Amino acid sequence: MEEQQISEPEPLINLIKALKRLPGIGIRSARRIAYHLMQYDLQGANSLSIALSEATGSLQHCISCNSFSETDLCVTCSSSFRDKSLLCIVETPSDLINLEASHGYKGLYYVLMGRISPLDGIGPKELNFHKISERINKGGIEEVIIATGFTAEGETTAQFLIDMLVPFGIKTSRLARGVPAGSELEYIDAGTIAWALMDRKSNL
Amino acid sequence: MEEQQISEPEPLINLIKALKRLPGIGIRSARRIAYHLMQYDLQGANSLSIALSEATGSLQHCISCNSFSETDLCVTCSSSFRDKSLLCIVETPSDLINLEASHGYKGLYYVLMGRISPLDGIGPKELNFHKISERINKGGIEEVIIATGFTAEGETTAQFLIDMLVPFGIKTSRLARGVPAGSELEYIDAGTIAWALMDRKSNL
Ligand SMILES: [Zn+2]
Numbered sequence: 001m002e003e004q005q006i007s008e009p010e011p012l013i014n015l016i017k018a019l020k021r022l023p024g025i026g027i028r029s030a031r032r033i034a035y036h037l038m039q040y041d042l043q044g045a046n047s048l049s050i051a052l053s054e055a056t057g058s059l060q061h062c063i064s065c066n067s068f069s070e071t072d073l074c075v076t077c078s079s080s081f082r083d084k085s086l087l088c089i090v091e092t093p094s095d096l097i098n099l100e101a102s103h104g105y106k107g108l109y110y111v112l113m114g115r116i117s118p119l120d121g122i123g124p125k126e127l128n129f130h131k132i133s134e135r136i137n138k139g140g141i142e143e144v145i146i147a148t149g150f151t152a153e154g155e156t157t158a159q160f161l162i163d164m165l166v167p168f169g170i171k172t173s174r175l176a177r178g179v180p181a182g183s184e185l186e187y188i189d190a191g192t193i194a195w196a197l198m199d200r201k202s203n204l
Numbered sequence: 205m206e207e208q209q210i211s212e213p214e215p216l217i218n219l220i221k222a223l224k225r226l227p228g229i230g231i232r233s234a235r236r237i238a239y240h241l242m243q244y245d246l247q248g249a250n251s252l253s254i255a256l257s258e259a260t261g262s263l264q265h266c267i268s269c270n271s272f273s274e275t276d277l278c279v280t281c282s283s284s285f286r287d288k289s290l291l292c293i294v295e296t297p298s299d300l301i302n303l304e305a306s307h308g309y310k311g312l313y314y315v316l317m318g319r320i321s322p323l324d325g326i327g328p329k330e331l332n333f334h335k336i337s338e339r340i341n342k343g344g345i346e347e348v349i350i351a352t353g354f355t356a357e358g359e360t361t362a363q364f365l366i367d368m369l370v371p372f373g374i375k376t377s378r379l380a381r382g383v384p385a386g387s388e389l390e391y392i393d394a395g396t397i398a399w400a401l402m403d404r405k406s407n408l
């Protein structure tokens with residue numbers, strides 16, 4: 001190990017360490033990325049350095065939906081075109097983007113920034129569930145659509161949310177489960193088919 | 205797409221773009237990394253920003269071995285403990301580190317920073333082969349150990365180097381091919397076993 005440290009300059013070691021800290025990046029990828037940047041893409045390295053410092057300096061959480069925003073209230077929450085009687089709860093900002101891309105939803109959002117995961121010590125407290133009840137207490141919301149993932153953790157999170165919302169006497173719903181659009185049944189897993197059968201819609 | 209841009213703040217979009225530019229990082233990973241940094245690891249984002257700007261600002265190529273260095277001549281090349289009659293040619297700084305970690309080599313290095321890859325338009329010119337001949341012309345080198353990879357491209361690179369070095373009348377060698385230390389033959393691929401048979405060492 002000592003020899004290794006002698007043969008690599010310190011700024012390179014520091015860069016590899018900082019890259020390795022990113023989720024999903026191991027030591028090999030970190031090294032490959034560092035070499036690539038230093039050898040072929042100094043401009044990319046500079047862009048990333050600036051983007052990181054600008055993002056850490058300017059991003060905050062929207063006080064209403066908890067998603068990332070440059071302002072106290074994000075663009076979606078400040079829009080006058082949104083239906084303020086609907087609140088959709090999602091796990092991450094990516095989920096919000098996907099829902100927006102569907103053009104099927106015009107209500108407001110709440111982004112949990114995670115999901116309940118007892119093994120990782122993430123419960124309702126860590127996800128600031130109280131912010132959701134505070135928001136409902138303010139009034140005006142008629143339905144909460146729980147759009148957490150259809151994974152074990154997503155389902156657990158949904159159940160916690162439903163339990164928390166019961167005392168409010170507010171209508172809650174969950175996205176429909178079923179066969180994805182454009183899919184051949186042949187390639188759909190059995191669990192999804194079982195769901196689609198249970199939740200089948202009558203044509204009458 | 206327009207809707208997607210409205211719902212994400214610009215500094216976040218820029219960060220995702222800059223991350224996506226890294227080799228091996230797709231749009232999904234870029235987004236996941238950006239969210240992770242902004243949500244859980246602002247310090248990691250800052251460390252990476254600083255490491256990038258320090259590395260781009262301070263790293264150069266060693267004038268002798270071509271590896272990354274903070275100084276004109278790197279630590280290895282300036283060491284008085286190295287055998288200056290041996291020159292080992294490797295593809296990347298990682299290969300150099302691995303050779304150093306073996307403690308089996310005390311000579312000098314030349315790092316190609318790549319390998320010959322006609323499909324990618326990388327030939328002897330792009331890899332600055334002339335720097336190797338210039339270095340040999342300076343005298344003192346008695347043997348060139350070609351330690352490029354045992355891949356198709358690594359072998360092609362080795363052959364180009366051997367051809368280039370013939371006129372110098374200098375001894376060239378290649379790392380031994382064979383079964384890795386600690387391996388059970390059962391798990392070794394047939395190509396490696398064929399090599400190990402061809403290159404077998406007599407015990408006489
Ligand atoms: Zn918002």
Ligand SMILES: [Zn+2]
Pocket residue numbers: 266267268269270271273277278279280281282
């Ligand atoms: Zn050097």
